[in-house]
Amino acid sequence: MSPIAILLIVCGVLAVAFSLAYLLAKDKKASMGFERNLKDRDIIKRLLRYARPYVKYFVLVLVLLLLSVAYEIISPLILGRAEQMITEGFEMKDMLLIVALSAGLLTLSMLAMYYQAVVLQRTGQRIITSIREDVFSHTLSLSQGQLNSIPVGKLVTRVSGDVGAISQLFTDIVVNLFKNAVIIVGVLAAMLILNWRLTAVVMMFTPFVVLFTVIFRKFARRAYRHVKNNNTELNTFLSENLSGMKIIQSFNCQKRKKTEFDGHNDRLYKAKREQMFVFSIFRPVVHMLYLGSVMTLFYVAAKGYINPTGFLGSTVTGAVVVSFYMYIFRFYTPIQNLAEQFNRLQSSLASAEKVFNLLDLQPDLTDDEGAIELTEVKGKIEFRDVWFRYVEDEWVLRGLSFTVEAGETAAFVGATGAGKTTILSLICRNYDIQKGEILIDGVNIRRYTLSSLRRHFGQMLQDVFLFSGTVRSNITLGNEEYSEEDVLTACRYVNADRFISRLKNGLDEEVRERGNNFSAGQRQLLSFARTVLRKPEIMILDEATANIDTETEVLIQESLERMKNIGTMLIVAHRLSTIRGASRIIVLSRGAVLEQGSHDELMAARGAYWQMANNKL
Helix, strand or coil, X not given: CCHHHHHHHHHHHHHHHHHHHHHHCCCCCHHHCCCCCCCHHHHHHHHHHHHHHHHHHHHHHHHHHXXXXXXXXXXXXXXXXXXXHHHHCCCHHHHHHHHHHHHXXXXXXXXXXXXXXXXXXXXXXXXXXXXXXXXHHHHHHCCHHHHHHCCHHHHHHHHHHHXXXXXXXXXXXXXXXXXXXHHHHHXXXXXXXXXXXXXXXXXXXXXXXXXXXXXXXXXXXHHHHHHHHHHHHHHHHHHHHHHCHHHHHXXXXXXXXXXXXXXXXXXHHHHHHHHHHHHHHHHHHHHHHHHHHHHHHHHHHHHHHHCCCCECCECCCHHHHHHHHHHHHHHXXXXXXXXXXXXXXXXHHHHHHHHHHHHCCCCCCCCCCCXXXXXXXXXXXXXXXXXXXXXXXXXXXXXXXXXXXXXXXXXXXXXXCCCHHHHXXXXXXXXXXXXXXXXECCEEHHHECHHHHHCCEEEEECCXXXXXXXXXXXXXXXXXXXXXXXXXXXXXXXXXXXXXXXXXXXHHCEECHHHCCCCHXXXXXXXXXXXXXXXXXXXXXECCCCCCCHHHHHHHHHHHHHHCCCCEEEEECCCHXXXXXXXXXXXXXXXXXXXEECHHHHHXXXXXXXXXXXXXX
């Protein structure tokens, strides 16, 4: 039995074994969260819209790619010619000419590859910048309800990780797929031209290559999904537990969390091992087919030299053997690359689908048709028979009606779940009501554009968010229109200047992540300064004094008294010291007004407010 027959039998056995494994393997995409809704062609069409402005650059890349591939296809013919000259006799000038030609082609190929990489990276980064800007801008347009329903980690992954995967699609994957395909076709064409009979015999292993590649893609895709899924779980666990490290340490949960982390880490290790196992089988198998083709070449070549009649009517010379040997290597290398790049392509398309799903998410809150700009606000607020719910059949507000006059300070009190914070959110139109009307100065807030409406509000919340940067940047929020004196005036107005003046760098003092190098009271005073700087006509305080120490509360009370002169003020607070001076106190119960009036009036009425006040004393 000839060596070629033995190799074919071995390949046949492997083909049967791999095919059975392919048919028996189950690919549980949905259980791993990798179900796909958009078709690949639809995703590619949408990606091409971003690439269309840069068509000329991609044409340039195509030309450079063909130049870089030229060396791969032509060099074996040149070296084959060199071998023939050595065998038949040559002159040095002819050999120098061949060396110069080979070096020239190599130089041209290297230059083409360099400029191809430069153009691709520049173009790809421009495209990715556009996609990333669209994703972030679209995220900014989503309502608070929509943002609350999407984990922050997922949004970060969409803007960074998934967009980064799309970047590889433009800068690496597609071009290399095309390049490897061109090399395979070019090499095959060169071999056919050189000796089509020998090509037919040497390429008898190609069907096995195709079969094994198809099978490998399935197992590699599944292994990759396991890795990505477990990697996401590990990152989610790390993100959550690093943020909550104080709680973990306070309740002495380190050992339990370490055990949970080890579980996530072990699952990722096993997924990585599975991925390595798949590649450790595919690559040697393809290498075996490559060696089989080489052995077939040498076997046929040796028989051709022994038998003067040649091979199938043609003579296999040493030059042909040298060229074919190099071509076989150039044929199998891109095949291995193609299999891996197809999986990376699927990964990039999956990431692109996630990005497009986010972009397809329509904002809940949009400007009504014909909405106008709100330019001037006096500050009168009315709720007329307002009904609102976050989820179906669970009404938070039930026919709520009240009026706050311009310049008035109104406080909302009531049990948890009475709807106090919801009222403040609805006034700014962070959510839309189901029934009724909310009016500002007698006009329904839906008649105004969202941006112009919110421009007249200043919100001071219990959980003050400070960005990494400086004290100044957190007060101005990056708006360069405000001068140094504007910022200092706002700080003095709310008593924030008292602690800022003690800082080493004053307004330029560094603010670390979430402002954790400042106390709760200092962060609250900075939020007051941030609000006062913008001179809003309507100010909202939602539990702004809940976590403040007694000393800081005195400063905040002074600030609040001053801010009452700016415009209408709406307050939600549990401390009587904060709401006692309000001109109107509205007592809520289950989304409806129970009673309202000044502190003295409500105390005299000895109703629900009186009971709440006595319980607090």
